[in-house]
Amino acid sequence: MPPIFDIKKCSGCGLCDSICMADAIYLKDYEEKEIPFLKYPDECWHCGSCRQDCPEGAISIQFPPDMLSI
Amino acid sequence: MEILELSTDVLVIGGGLAGANTAMAAAEKGARVVVADKGNIDRSGDIGGGVDHFMAFLNQGQEWDTQDAFLSYVENVGRGTGHLSIIESVYCAELTDAIDRMARIGNPLTQADGSFYRTRSMGQPGPYWINFNGKRLKPRLGKAVRKLGCTVLDKVMMVDLLTHQGAVVGGLGFHVRSGNFYVIQAKATVIATGNTNRLYENPRINPFNTLLCPFDTGDGQIMALKAGAALTNMEYMRMTLLPKGFAAPGFNALVGMGGRFLNGLGEYYMEKHHTMGNRAPRYEVVYYTLEEIRKGHGPIYIDCRHLSQKDLDHLRASLGYDKDTLPDYFDQRGEDLGSKPVEITVSEGMQAGPTEVTGSGVKIDKNSASTVPGLFACGDASDHNRCVHGAVAGGYKAGKSAASYALGLKRVDSHPKSLTREEIDRFVAPLYRSSGYPYRQIEDPIRKIMAEHVGPMRSANSLRVGLKKLGDIERYLDEMKANDLHELMRTNETRSILSVGKIMATTALFRTESRNKPYHHRLDFPKTDNTNWCGLVVVQREGNELSCSFEATT
Numbered sequence: 254m255p256p257i258f259d260i261k262k263c264s265g266c267g268l269c270d271s272i273c274m275a276d277a278i279y280l281k282d283y284e285e286k287e288i289p290f291l292k293y294p295d296e297c298w299h300c301g302s303c304r305q306d307c308p309e310g311a312i313s314i315q316f317p318p319d320m321l322s323i
Numbered sequence: 324m325e326i327l328e329l330s331t332d333v334l335v336i337g338g339g340l341a342g343a344n345t346a347m348a349a350a351e352k353g354a355r356v357v358v359a360d361k362g363n364i365d366r367s368g369d370i371g372g373g374v375d376h377f378m379a380f381l382n383q384g385q386e387w388d389t390q391d392a393f394l395s396y397v398e399n400v401g402r403g404t405g406h407l408s409i410i411e412s413v414y415c416a417e418l419t420d421a422i423d424r425m426a427r428i429g430n431p432l433t434q435a436d437g438s439f440y441r442t443r444s445m446g447q448p449g450p451y452w453i454n455f456n457g458k459r460l461k462p463r464l465g466k467a468v469r470k471l472g473c474t475v476l477d478k479v480m481m482v483d484l485l486t487h488q489g490a491v492v493g494g495l496g497f498h499v500r501s502g503n504f505y506v507i508q509a510k511a512t513v514i515a516t517g518n519t520n521r522l523y524e525n526p527r528i529n530p531f532n533t534l535l536c537p538f539d540t541g542d543g544q545i546m547a548l549k550a551g552a553a554l555t556n557m558e559y560m561r562m563t564l565l566p567k568g569f570a571a572p573g574f575n576a577l578v579g580m581g582g583r584f585l586n587g588l589g590e591y592y593m594e595k596h597h598t599m600g601n602r603a604p605r606y607e608v609v610y611y612t613l614e615e616i617r618k619g620h621g622p623i624y625i626d627c628r629h630l631s632q633k634d635l636d637h638l639r640a641s642l643g644y645d646k647d648t649l650p651d652y653f654d655q656r657g658e659d660l661g662s663k664p665v666e667i668t669v670s671e672g673m674q675a676g677p678t679e680v681t682g683s684g685v686k687i688d689k690n691s692a693s694t695v696p697g698l699f700a701c702g703d704a705s706d707h708n709r710c711v712h713g714a715v716a717g718g719y720k721a722g723k724s725a726a727s728y729a730l731g732l733k734r735v736d737s738h739p740k741s742l743t744r745e746e747i748d749r750f751v752a753p754l755y756r757s758s759g760y761p762y763r764q765i766e767d768p769i770r771k772i773m774a775e776h777v778g779p780m781r782s783a784n785s786l787r788v789g790l791k792k793l794g795d796i797e798r799y800l801d802e803m804k805a806n807d808l809h810e811l812m813r814t815n816e817t818r819s820i821l822s823v824g825k826i827m828a829t830t831a832l833f834r835t836e837s838r839n840k841p842y843h844h845r846l847d848f849p850k851t852d853n854t855n856w857c858g859l860v861v862v863q864r865e866g867n868e869l870s871c872s873f874e875a876t877t
Contacts (some may be wrong), residue, residue, distance in 0.1 A: 255648065271363055271477070272362070272363045272365055272366040273362070273363075273366075274361075274362035274363070274366055274367045274368070274371050274536065274538055275362075275531075275537075275538065276361070276362070276478065276499055276809050276812065292809075293809065295529055295531060296531050296537075297531070298372075298531060298533070298536065298537055298538075299569070299571075299646075299648045299652075300366070300371050300372030300373075300646075300647065300648070301372045301373070301646070301647025301648040302366040302371055302372045302461075302647070304647070304648075305372070305373075305458065305459075305647060306366070306462070314648050314651045315655070316568075316569070316648075316651070316652055316655050316656075319527075319528050319529065319568070320527065320529075320532065320568040320569050320652070321568060321652075321655055321656050322568070323527065323528070323567060323568045
């Protein structure tokens with residue numbers, strides 16, 4: 254279920270939330286900052302925009318088993 | 324949840340590739356512009372994550388490289404699915420400006436050395452595809468649109484058009500995070516909402532695993548139809564070939580670079596079936612691939628092992644421009660184009676144009692105007708734009724025409740009456756139901772019915788059964804429940820998807836022949852009948868019914 258967020262690298266800027274065309278990424282409170290999470294994982298189109306635009310390089314892509322195994 | 328009222332010259336519904344070019348054109352003509360998009364115009368639409376191809380003739384000296392040759396190609400592959408005079412106006416006449424504009428916004432179509440990298444596929448007489456790096460095309464376009472002073476409404480889903488005295492005078496929408504409702508008065512409105520891509524049962528399980536943007540759900544076409552506009556070419560069910568588990572684009576790059584289609588018996592079947600072999604028109608490749616699978620000759624592969632290392636390197640890069648995550652997918656699945664054939668399959672069906680050069684959706688004229696005053700359309704939502712090249716060129720044409728129309732109106736004679744809270748509440752009703760069906764419980768059966776009854780093998784009987792079942796589902800639309808604003812957006816999309824399905828089945832029933840098989844393949848009328856059906860099926864709403872007519876192409 255891409256994307257995967259590296260919370261240590263994430264600055265909480267919210268750009269991934271803002272640009273996600275699926276409206277699948279949202280922010281939530283975490284310790285002293287806001288961090289992204291994938292609220293609607295089934296709706297990710299794997300467009301890669303969040304990974305491309307993340308200023309901290311905090312996003313990686315991992316495809317789910319249904320896509321890799323059929 | 325507030326009601327916000329805006330007034331503008333041009334309202335653009337959909338800020339993808341076409342809509343962003345529309346907004347640029349209208350603003351550059353001096354119009355006030357509002358752009359509304361369900362996503363964010365910096366990364367929304369079919370090419371939000373990137374793109375690698377643009378079709379063009381360039382007049383570089385070869386006989387196939389002229390406008391006349393290009394229009395002959397349109398005639399050959401389009402087979403009567405578009406008026407050449409309109410394509411000449413909304414694409415050919417805009418092409419030079421479109422290529423210059425791509426460079427102007429910082430995303431030229433050229434390589435680093437200034438040359439065009441051109442490849443040939445899909446029945447083209449010469450290499451019309453320009454291969455380029457468009458990974459940042461949308462962010463650059465978004466920046467250009469904002470710099471021109473357009474009002475950008477990101478994460479706003481438009482749900483209806485405002486009409487007054489027979490003209491479209493704006494639209495209604497809601498913000499998918501705040502819930503605020505927008506009532507936008509506009510002198511001209513442009514539909515730029517793409518195809519309908521979440522319409523058919525998905526062979527890869529997840530209905531959002533689609534070739535083209537799964538958030539393009541025909542909303543604009545349905546709004547236009549309700550406002551009185553005509554639609555055409557809605558009977559075509561587009562399909563393509565793509566990697567087995569991931570609906571990623573790449574067909575044109577793979578074939579353009581020399582990839583060969585291989586069946587499970589080790590035969591290069593397209594080279595046997597078609598004089599153009601692997602470079603045959605897309606619908607021909609899909610048709611023969613389906614035949615191979617039916618004969619038990621699957622699985623199907625794309626074979627690139629014979630390509631040079633240089634071509635393989637270019638191909639790998641290019642595939643990542645078209646779908647940023649496709650190289651990751653190949654890596655994680657253990658695929659390597661250079662060492663073994665990669666398994667591919669036929670995609671889900673889409674409601675989309677029958678070729679890469681003729682579209683479907685809102686019927687437009689040479690000025691991108693619909694059949695309703697004040698309403699224009701472009702990109703994949705219109706019947707004479709298609710693909711990236713159609714969106715860039717046709718989007719700009721629509722923006723110029725809409726601005727000219729809006730600025731030419733001396734004044735707005737009268738506004739529609741203000742909407743009441745009760746009228747707006749019908750769009751948000753699913754939020755307030757205490758119980759009801761999740762949108763997927765309505766949408767999944769629609770996709771199943773479309774695949775089984777309105778798919779690549781149709782007959783009058785199957786289409787009638789499909790229409791009956793779609794009609795049966797319709798009564799549940801008012802029983803959908805949304806738990807939040809995101810789900811409210813999806814329930815509105817479900818309504819559009821069902822309407823598109825009914826239109827598709829109705830128009831497919833009307834066209835009693837087959838054309839561009841398998842995109843419209845009637846088992847009871849398997850032959851193409853150019854005497855009676857070389858043209859467009861036009862569909863409009865009459866009361867609560869759909870009315871079809873035929874318009875011969877010229």
